[in-house]
Amino acid sequence: MIARWTFHDGDRMADHRAAHLNLPLVDRLPIFISKGDVRLYDDGACINHLHLTFHKAVGVTSIVKRVQETLSYLATPKAYSTLVQVNVITLLSAAFIIFTSIIAQEFLRDTALAQFIVQASTWTSFRTSSIILVATLSMMVIMIVGSWFDKGGPAWSVARLSMRWPFKAIHTPNGPRGWPILGTWWLMQGSNMHRDLAKHAWGGGDSTRKLMALSVGVTRIVLSSDPKVAKQILQSQVFGDRPLKQAASDLGFARAIGFAVQGPYWRHLRKIAVMHMFSHKQIVSNYESLQRETSRMISAIACDLSTDEVGTRVGLCLRPYLQRAAVNNITTTVFGRHYSFGSSCREATALEGMIREGFELLGGFNSADHLPLLRHLPFLPFASRCRNLTRQVRTFVQPILDEHRRRCRQGDSSVSSFVDVLLSLQGDQKLLDDDMISVLWEMVFRGTDTVAVLIEWALAEVILNPKIQAQIHKELDTVVGQTRLVQQKDIDQLPYLQAVLKETLRSHPPGPLLSWARIANEDTQVAGYHVPQGTTAMVNMWAITHDPTVWPNPNTFDPSRFMKNEGGDDIDVLGTDLRLAPFGSGRRVCPGRALGLATAQLWLARLLHQFSWSQDPDHPIQLTDNLKMSCEMALPLHACAMVRIPEL
Numbered sequence: 001m002i003a004r005w006t007f008h009d010g011d012r013m014a015d016h017r018a019a020h021l022n023l024p025l026v027d028r029l030p031i032f033i034s035k036g037d038v039r040l041y042d043d044g045a046c047i048n049h050l051h052l053t054f055h056k057a058v059g060v061t062s063i064v065k066r067v068q069e070t071l072s073y074l075a076t077p078k079a080y081s082t083l084v085q086v087n088v089i090t091l092l093s094a095a096f097i098i099f100t101s102i103i104a105q106e107f108l109r110d111t112a113l114a115q116f117i118v119q120a121s122t123w124t125s126f127r128t129s130s131i132i133l134v135a136t137l138s139m140m141v142i143m144i145v146g147s148w149f150d151k152g153g154p155a156w157s158v159a160r161l162s163m164r165w166p167f168k169a170i171h172t173p174n175g176p177r178g179w180p181i182l183g184t185w186w187l188m189q190g191s192n193m194h195r196d197l198a199k200h201a202w203g204g205g206d207s208t209r210k211l212m213a214l215s216v217g218v219t220r221i222v223l224s225s226d227p228k229v230a231k232q233i234l235q236s237q238v239f240g241d242r243p244l245k246q247a248a249s250d251l252g253f254a255r256a257i258g259f260a261v262q263g264p265y266w267r268h269l270r271k272i273a274v275m276h277m278f279s280h281k282q283i284v285s286n287y288e289s290l291q292r293e294t295s296r297m298i299s300a301i302a303c304d305l306s307t308d309e310v311g312t313r314v315g316l317c318l319r320p321y322l323q324r325a326a327v328n329n330i331t332t333t334v335f336g337r338h339y340s341f342g343s344s345c346r347e348a349t350a351l352e353g354m355i356r357e358g359f360e361l362l363g364g365f366n367s368a369d370h371l372p373l374l375r376h377l378p379f380l381p382f383a384s385r386c387r388n389l390t391r392q393v394r395t396f397v398q399p400i401l402d403e404h405r406r407r408c409r410q411g412d413s414s415v416s417s418f419v420d421v422l423l424s425l426q427g428d429q430k431l432l433d434d435d436m437i438s439v440l441w442e443m444v445f446r447g448t449d450t451v452a453v454l455i456e457w458a459l460a461e462v463i464l465n466p467k468i469q470a471q472i473h474k475e476l477d478t479v480v481g482q483t484r485l486v487q488q489k490d491i492d493q494l495p496y497l498q499a500v501l502k503e504t505l506r507s508h509p510p511g512p513l514l515s516w517a518r519i520a521n522e523d524t525q526v527a528g529y530h531v532p533q534g535t536t537a538m539v540n541m542w543a544i545t546h547d548p549t550v551w552p553n554p555n556t557f558d559p560s561r562f563m564k565n566e567g568g569d570d571i572d573v574l575g576t577d578l579r580l581a582p583f584g585s586g587r588r589v590c591p592g593r594a595l596g597l598a599t600a601q602l603w604l605a606r607l608l609h610q611f612s613w614s615q616d617p618d619h620p621i622q623l624t625d626n627l628k629m630s631c632e633m634a635l636p637l638h639a640c641a642m643v644r645i646p647e648l
């Protein structure tokens with residue numbers, strides 16, 4: 001490669017090196033250099049080494065440009081948080097100096113040393129720190145007051161200030177006004193966050209429906225509630241990374257598929273996931289264990305069914321059955337192991353505890369993700385909880401890896417679980433143990449609650465709509481009959497059951513905000529708005545699936561909208577059609593979607609084939625959301641069941 005480049009006066013070296021010459025970045029500061037040391041590389045080898053001298057034309061344009069660059073830097077969130085830190089340090093130093101002079105006066109009294117300390121602190125350090133303090137406080141007050149008047153909250157105000165200086169017209173998205181420093185904090189948490197965000201997006205008209213600006217502390221966010229704009233975000237390479245939350249980072253998830261940054265390592269993991277862990281062959285080979293776990297769940301439910309003294313059926317809380325089956329389903333797939341929950345099995349209890357703790361840490365709102373200074377406060381237990389969990393997970397998973405290795409050495413080369421898949425990788429495909437633990441543990445987190453939550457919602461809707469239940473029973477009896485159990489191969493012949501599941505995914509997407517957000521890795525345009533690098537991008541899938549302009553009568557549970565023979569649209573839910581993309585879309589689409597869907601279809605089919613369900617009069621069903629890591633029913637589903645087809 002022979003690269004030619006004419007440097008113009010005032011050009012930024014760093015940009016040219018990165019953009020045109022493929023040269024290593026030496027400095028990223030927005031400064032203009034007058035002398036340059038340029039090396040040209042071809043395939044890593046230095047082929048030319050030039051010393052260039054630039055002659056700066058000192059004119060009005062270059063001075064304005066220089067001021068503009070400096071102010072742009074000052075108005076970035078990074079500079080803003082530096083300002084806050086300077087302020088805190090200044091306050092502490094001032095307090096320290098006052099304290100020292102008081103002590104000196106008190107203990108050294110009229111000695112020469114005391115007089116020196118008092119004078120020095122009064123006239124030098126104290127004054128200097130006071131000036132810094134007043135200056136930083138005034139800047140903060142100006143920024144805080146300014147941000148109060150700006151749409152989208154303070155993080156957006158800071159970004160706009162940086163982008164628009166001096167007087168550039170940049171089109172940025174609109175959004176609700178935020179509190180100083182905190183921004184629209186109140187909108188970004190709570191069990192109904194997806195609904196609140198949808199109300200704001202719809203309330204602001206077409207522009208905020210397409211793209212709404214929000215701020216939480218220093219985090220600048222854009223949120224889309226429109227299928228076309230959502231597609232633009234999710235399928236773009238620019239939004240191919242995720243913001244690394246403190247929990248994800250402390251739990252080692254930066255080395256797992258969900259949070260690894262786009263690059264050779266992430267591509268390697270995705271390839272392993274697509275080709276080995278979630279390949280059609282692997283999913284088919286899991287059918288047997290899936291059937292076994294489903295049978296165990298159904299037997300447990302059947303075993304606990306009872307009637308009271310007058311023969312009325314007693315209701316069951318279904319959540320524990322679904323959750324435990326989901327954990328076992330995923331642990332047999334991932335580790336090749338089944339756990340006996342509810343017994344005195346210590347491993348099962350530990351596993352349940354770790355999963356619960358992981359959900360709380362990863363699914364909860366952590367202020368330190370948005371105000372990084374808080375991470376340094378020693379009395380917040382978040383970091384130590386993450387460290388404890390990481391230790392526990394390692395202690396739990398490492399022996400499983402070791403045991404699989406031992407079996408392998410003894411000649412057992414069967415590949416039946418994800419652990420086997422990862423251990424069977426050879427050469428440069430091999431992963432380190434710690435990386436394997438992160439990958440496997442992420443699968444356990446992601447694969448566990450989603451399916452259980454989905455089936456709980458599906459059963460609740462079916463029980464509330466007896467006609468729908470009757471139609472599923474009719475379809476099942478026609479296709480499967482009453483003399484055998486549902487098999488995986490029957491699912492294709494059950495279009496109505498599939499439509500019920502799709503309608504559940506539409507009405508109650510398990511990840512209404514697609515769970516984990518994306519981040520812009522460079523400045524870009526979305527829906528005609530400028531979105532700066534580092535902006536967190538979210539999609540409100542719940543808002544899309546409840547938008548009457550996208551789905552007529554969105555609040556009615558109507559599976560026929562997916563039945564072709566009833567005039568419906570049998571759309572693909574795996575990420576191609578953004579009107580219903582509960583598994584996300586693009587390069588970060590859920591790799592476990594086929595497995596998750598196959599599990600949910602079999603569970604629903606078998607639960608409805610083998611039981612007839614009705615409301616528990618003591619616990620009327622309420623369709624209220626509770627958004628945690630996934631969006632579950634706020635009140636767990638209680639229902640009465642009558643056996644239609646016993647476990648064979």
Ligand code: HEM
Nearest residue numbers: 257258446447450511514582583584585588589590592596
């Ligand atoms: C009903 C079941 C499921 C639903 C609704 C669901 C939903 C999602 C969603 C919305 C995302 C984010 C996609 C995006 O950013 O575009 C995701 C990512 C992910 N899911 Fe699932 N999921 C399900 C089941 C599973 C299962 C069973 C597994 C694994 C065993 C799994 C593993 C993952 C992983 C590893 C990611 C991160 C992918 C990446 O960032 O590259 N999911 N899932």
